[in-house]
Amino acid sequence: MRIVKEREVRQSEILDIAEGLFNTKGYADTSISDILDKSGIARGTLYYHFKSKEEILDAVIERNLNLLADKMQKVADSHLSVFDKYYKIVEIQMGSGTVVEGLHNIENAQFHQKSFCLGLMRFAPIYCQVIEEGVKQGIFHTECPYETAELLLCASRITDPGIFTWTKEQLAEKNESYITLLERALGTENGYFAPLLPLLNNLNGGN
Numbered sequence: 001m002r003i004v005k006e007r008e009v010r011q012s013e014i015l016d017i018a019e020g021l022f023n024t025k026g027y028a029d030t031s032i033s034d035i036l037d038k039s040g041i042a043r044g045t046l047y048y049h050f051k052s053k054e055e056i057l058d059a060v061i062e063r064n065l066n067l068l069a070d071k072m073q074k075v076a077d078s079h080l081s082v083f084d085k086y087y088k089i090v091e092i093q094m095g096s097g098t099v100v101e102g103l104h105n106i107e108n109a110q111f112h113q114k115s116f117c118l119g120l121m122r123f124a125p126i127y128c129q130v131i132e133e134g135v136k137q138g139i140f141h142t143e144c145p146y147e148t149a150e151l152l153l154c155a156s157r158i159t160d161p162g163i164f165t166w167t168k169e170q171l172a173e174k175n176e177s178y179i180t181l182l183e184r185a186l187g188t189e190n191g192y193f194a195p196l197l198p199l200l201n202n203l204n205g206g207n
Helices: 007-025 032-039 042-051 054-076 082-095 108-137 143-161 170-186 193-205
Strands: none
Touching: 007 032, 032 042, 032 054, 054 082, 054 108, 054 143, 082 108, 082 193, 108 143, 108 193, 143 170, 170 193
């Protein structure tokens, strides 16, 4: 007797298989046929759930980013101090590894563009929430919390190893500059975010 699986379960299985193939073979070298062979489903069944390989990529990226965003949101909603919230959110976002490890190299420009755009939309509201809390407490000073969150997220891409090939020394310099930018953008006291530097250096390979 054939077991008819729920749509969400089948989609999740397809994404699991596709993500595994993207990791091992790379997005460009993974074909729809590869996904079909690995999953054992009919081509029509796959196209019922996803219209193209690109749509599968979008879903894989979005699923992973949503998992990260859920973890970050829990921190933002917690009773931690503003600094601790910001620290842990950065740690979750940047310390999670790549969204799809096998895609995170300089050849996969499409992946970087998609993950960045989707990540900006998912993460900016969370950072904004923490920034607004800091403004209310008189720790941060900015009239544009959401836009500041977006710009800081954009600036953090300077250390993306899949886009830039900095040396360890250069990464350390970028991290120091980012801390300075962070403090000036949020109007904090000098050195407020200094404890964040060792984390950035560790996550980005700056030391």
